[in-house]
Amino acid sequence: MSDTPPEQHVDSVFYRPPRKRRTESPLSRDRIVIASVALLDRDGASALTMRKVAAELDVHATSLYWYVQRREDLIDLALDHVLAGPAGDLPGDDVPWDEVVLRVAKQYYDAFAAHPWAAGFAGTRPLIGPNAMALAGRIIAALTESGGAEKDRMIAATAISQQVLGAATTAVVARGLSNAPAEDYAAAVGTPQTLDIWLPSFDDVLTLLVEAIRTRLNPTGPTT
Structure with missing residues (x-):
């Protein structure tokens, strides 16, 4: 639980407008989040990296950056999921x-x-x-x-x-x-x-x- 008021505008994935899914890409933010949770459940917190999530999805790590900026985004999205x-x-x-x-x-x-x-x-x-x-x-x-x-x-x-x-x-x-x-x-x-x-x-x-x-x-x- 958090009492951080939205008006403080902390740097969070939840305060950034989500980018639309690329039509030519099989990726989406939802797929990235589900893969992150699966990786965390199976291999633990230390296993969560952009590269390993990309491997879960069989894509290149750079593809993830259209939807998330950094590892902390994966953590925050996984927690809320x-x-x-x-x-x-x-x-x-x-x-x-x-x-x-x-x-x-x-x-x-x-x-x-x-x-x-x-x-x-x-x-x-x-x-x-x-x-x-x-x-x-x-x-x-x-x-x-x-x-x-x-x-x-x-x-x-x-x-x-x-x-x-x-x-x-x-x-x-x-x-x-x-x-x-x-x-x-x-x-x-x-x-x-x-x-x-x-x-x-x-x-x-x-x-x-x-x-x-x-x-x-x-x-x-x-x-x-």
């Missing part, structure tokens, strides 16, 4: 604000945890793509419905964002440990039971966080 599903399934206006926060934060987390590279990139890049903005905007709108003070709502939004990114990163690390040889796993965390104690489920932590936010935003309880 994996958020497309959640952004298209947002809770409606009839859903209570705290339930909206729970559901949308969980959607965010699930999307990032499903792609081991995503949380690491998201922690270093401004999430200002249309899907990311739709998700963040829905959480902010829900917090506004709570009636709490603006400063407290922004604190709450930041806490949710940090929990999503931190938990997704931890989930990826834990998944890697669980796939390690038994002796390495034991040396790192002890037993699977130990890991379960120190890594409670995202849902449990998020529920606790939202309970705290509810108290902070409305300390006197709901009015009748």
Whole structure:
């Protein structure tokens, strides 16, 4: 999630008018993004280069520069791509604000945890793509419905964002440990039971966080 206002005009692929597809080229921005996500899922963050994405598409690397300017563009577009599903399934206006926060934060987390590279990139890049903005905007709108003070709502939004990114990163690390040889796993965390104690489920932590936010935003309880 990001609170970077569009008027700052950071140098981002999302603020540049996209070029039209060349009629003689089999390429498109969508194909480049899909190939980037496939490469990242298979080979990891370090594998993402313009040359390797071009190889995925069986084209020359220079062909990509009509659609993207640099590697950071690929990262930003890939991040927003994996958020497309959640952004298209947002809770409606009839859903209570705290339930909206729970559901949308969980959607965010699930999307990032499903792609081991995503949380690491998201922690270093401004999430200002249309899907990311739709998700963040829905959480902010829900917090506004709570009636709490603006400063407290922004604190709450930041806490949710940090929990999503931190938990997704931890989930990826834990998944890697669980796939390690038994002796390495034991040396790192002890037993699977130990890991379960120190890594409670995202849902449990998020529920606790939202309970705290509810108290902070409305300390006197709901009015009748």
